[in-house]
Amino acid sequence: MPRADVVVIGAGLAGLSCAAELAERGARVLLAAKGMATTHWTHGALDVAGVSGAATSRAGIEALRADGEHPYARLAGDVEPAVAAHLERTAAQGLPHTGDLDAPLRPVPTAIGTLRPAAIVPSAQAAAVAPWNGDGLLLVGFSHYRDAWAPWAARNLRRATWPEGPREIRGITVDLPWLERLHNLNATVLARLFDDPVWRQRTLGAIARAVPSGTWRIGLPAALGLERHAEVHAEAEATLGHRCFEVSSLPPSVPGMRLFEALRRRIIGAGGRIHLGFEVVEVERDARRVHAVHTHAGARTLRLLGDTFVLATGGIGGTGFRGRRDGTVEERIFGLHVTAPPHAAWFSDDPLQPHPLEAAGVRTDDALRPPELENVRVIGSALAGMHYLSERCGDGVALASAHRVANELAAPARAAA
């Protein structure tokens, strides 16, 4: 395996965007990951700082950086260029977004009919963040599709506090008998069905017949096509005669799959390499530097040489960390020290409240370097000090930290080239 300038470990949003930027800027980059990850579990909106009470992402960042331990305390300046680059990058791959740091954070409906704040969303969700201006909200689910719950969601939303929300809210389940015979039906399967023009036309026709009169924005299961997503979305709006948006439900996340694919293509297109199924099983290092990581390869290992190693393996959820029975938290690749609350204080009593353990992570210097190893950088959810779920900041931190590191590492690589 040819030596890389930078070996990025992990294929979540942080690792992918870091590798993409490095490749774009001429570095020889290799992204190695055990598997796919968190992109496939998300709702697709870009969570930069959806802090409750914040009017915009920028205001949210300001609120979060006030806590000196939060990654934004040192990354605040990177968020704007990182988000801009990300939106440009994804748009170039056919996945345009709307919104920016100053776009208002507006409540968008979830699949169960609660509201969560969003400001930067893929085009397929744009209709959910635009001012309602008297439009009604029509949520649509499909018979035999177990992960869209439109009537329930609509009745929950009618109980929600939604200032300047829709004129009225309705939820319907459209009977699609042609789904009944299927053995497998999750969001991915549905999205691929929508890719098929014949199936799509028939299904959109059935939905169109069920739409009541009035002006609506229609929330459909987040499965409007994969490879032909833009075409599916456009055709849905044309056939239904209303603006349509996607409502994400349980994994697999089709918006996340699109994002993964867009960034993967970008990395390859820019000359980077990306390999999945590359599980790091050994690290070659001295006291201060990593020389190589070894990945499992049949009966042997594969040696990946690099100048710098970027750790983008996520926290506990992304499987970069492992919580152990003795109450310690282990960083799995380099064994970096993880700052975590004591075992007895890992959880709150209510599963719906933030758990203190969520803020566990690796503490770094301003260059996102851990104290132990000078040619390692830590990005994304492995960073200490954030509650990414309640602060809705995981994507922003991923992008900003990836940009910070790519910016630093690309310069010498380019100079050397």
Added chain:
Amino acid sequence: MTFRDAATRDFAPFSTDQCIKCTVCTTVCPVSRVTDAFPGPKYVGPQAQRFRGPTVIEASPDVTVDWCSGCGYCTRSCPTGVRIAETNSRARAAMVAQRGSGLRNRLISDTDLLIRLGVPVAPLANFGLRNRLLRWIGEKLVGVHRRGPLAPFARRTFRSWWKKQGRPLDLPAGADPQRTVIYFHGCAVNGFEPELGRQAVEVLERNGFTVISPDQGCCGLPFISNGLYDHARRKARRNLESFAELARAGVRIVGTSTSCTYAMKAEYHEMLDLDDEDARAVARATWDICELLVDLHDRGELDTSFGPMHEAVPYHPPCQLKSHGIGTPAMDLFSLIPGFRATDSDHDCCGAAGTYGLKAEKWQIAQDVGAPLFAKVRAAAADGSTRAVCDSETCRWQIEQSSGVDTVHPITVLADAYRRGDDAAREPWRRVV
């Protein structure tokens, strides 16, 4: 066998303990992408495994796992390290052990036998393979699809050529084991593509290796893929017995089939439970030929006197190569050939999956899985490429038959490039175009 092994690769079904049900595997499965018949890797893998036995699968409730082609994308995309495809293989083996296997699967798995029967009567056999009526009868009688990609038999096996040439079967006296390699020709080269074998030997010898080819037979992979583990073990044993001592002496085993080499590297252990000294020595010593050449290059020892080849080709890295976890060494080698441009197909699977694409009930699935790849290969041909490249034989035959474009092994390209280099050295005034 203990539970400490859950995180290791000793018994794949234990790894299902690591499944967090996240559904990533369901998004990458090439088979469930095209057919509703296969419920997908999560369902037949970690989910179904909970309903099999704790260690041995005694009463197998499985039916649908048989639609798994074994491509391994699920395993390679799993964020928590579940060996899904390997678990599926075990489940299929349990199903076959319990309910038996049809004649068809035994027949198409037994490539040694097919070669023994087919090569001596190659003209006749190949006529049969080309004859639509006979193929139709074969489909109806045996269940091999009439358009299943079967390569024509060679008129002479690689082994008989090797022996006739008096080439070494064992480590020659005085030879350096480190610079000696066993060429594992596999069934493809032996019975169908002996020319590739000769090219591989040429390339290896050119790079200073003494090439030997001790007694060997089918690696057993077709039997593994069809759940016939006992048959596969017998095949594996023969090779292990023949290679183990040499491997321990430092001789490497090199193959031109990424499928055979992966079987010896990983699947003898992971599926067939062959975990003795011999099996481990052979696994550690087994290399894909491109992997070996890249390793040589990394050490600065590869002969890079490739002549220029102004050619653009689509290259398809097969699934089994990806399971090796070595990246795409052929692409690294191609980058050393002046003027040669290979484009990664960027498509998951050709559909063939060994014998999967031959089966009457699965042929269409295999075609659908590979369709975007065939389209890319055809588009490249329309743009002027004359061939496609792929490391694994059944994939090559599938691509070739379904796209109509000649498909060769990377070694064929390298052998060409060396020849061009030699030509240029001999006749430096001639520009090779």
Added chain:
Amino acid sequence: MTARAVEVDVVVVGGGATGAGVLRDLAMRGLSALLVERGDFASGTSGRYHGLLHSGARYIESDPISARHCAEENAVLRRIAPATVEPTGGYFVATPDDPDDYLERFPARCAEAGIEAEPVPLDELFRAEPLLNREIRAAYRVPDASLEPWELVDANLASAREHGAQAWRYHPLTAVERGSDGAVVGVRVRDARTGEEKAVACRALVSAAGAWAGQVAALAGAELAMSPGKGSMLIMNRRMTASVVNRLAPPGDGDIIVPVHTVCILGTTDVTVPDPDDVHVTDDEIHALLADGDRLVPGLSGARVLRAYAGARPLYDASAMSDGGHEESREISRAHHVIDHGRRDGIGGFWSIVGGKLTTYRLMARDTADAVAAALGVDAPCRTAEEELPGPAHGDVYWLGDRLAAIEQRGGGDADLVCECEIVTRARLDAALDQRGDSSLDDVRRTTRLGMGPCQGAFCTPRAAAVLDERAADGRLAPQAPSPNAAMRGFLAERFRGTRPIAWGEQLTELWLSAGIFRGLLAVDELPESAEPAATGGEGTHAAS
């Protein structure tokens, strides 16, 4: 609240196996009977045990009477409730840590108790159970089995209903009414979900409240000193053994592995607790269980644990030592006692059935019903050992591969699965809700295994709540049932309760994935108390035609 008057011969308090067994027995003798249970049926000790149908061999030394009872009832239950028993068989194995003298006495003691114990050659043992400790030096095969408590209680209640009895869940006992002679004449219960008070007139009262019998006795004015023995158990993510495996030693902490459905249970600690509702599993118990589990299956402590839970054994100190001298409750007899409070406390028409084991529930019920029937002048004999219990509607639940095989026959697939881990189809969920339309998701879980797999409800909870909502909109949900939103929140909290104590490794990652789903993706924390009631028109399913 208005009091509704009901009149029966006997009121049975406690909807576990014993109460359900008593109800059935009384009903089969022709008595009218009503069972009241404060929570869901089998949600107390019966639903929180390890799932073992004892051969009795576990008690040959510590409690020979109990051992003999178990041996007899084991055979009876296989006969009358075959669908709730998985005949896994069991082994008693001697690890190097187990005492020689116990091993030596074991066969003779088993013979004395009438338990078949057959020596097993070690190579045979390891072939059948490859994960067992290779240092095991001796093994005996005994007729242990795996027993499904929820199905068993359900079957007893169904049989009782066939014989005219009634059973009310979520009806805690609030008062016992006594006549001028001190005898019980009725009880008051409260519908926990509507608050409605109900009065029930009766001639006899049976407390089958197990570990809670002291509280029931107190309502009747009697003192009954129970010594609830908390037993903590761990649910491992998969079966590790095909059969029940016990240590060949006096009962200890992590000394038994019981395969139950898709998982196995590692049990059991034993700690005397003052309050039977204290079923908190401590870190120390978890570590002790795992350390001991490693002796049976090396490496077990590194395998994935799904949940921790505890039940309260209904132990009663027959020697009436109320000075609390028992630290280790294993010393107190597991055998059962029928206490006649008329004779003991001057409260006529009141019996408590205490002690005993789930395996011996029928025997306990028989002895109780014998006493009650005699007092009420009914001489019909007990027939519960002869008459087979009604089988569960979905057939043979007790073959590990059953659910997979059933869905495989239809071509497999996830499309109609609500709970993927445990293969709970939409049809199975609907059937459970058809049977009891007032169920919470946790109640449904007991009869369907919804949410009991690795993801612990991460995927099935919203799907199942949406099914509840659909049924609510169609008027197919009982008015006292929790709202779909409340059911969802309640289920998440309940699943978290059992996961939290063992949240490390994969199960911690799993918990993080579910936090991502519930807080990140679905914002369940914003969910209103209940959704707006279904509108009269405009919503629901639209035909595609």
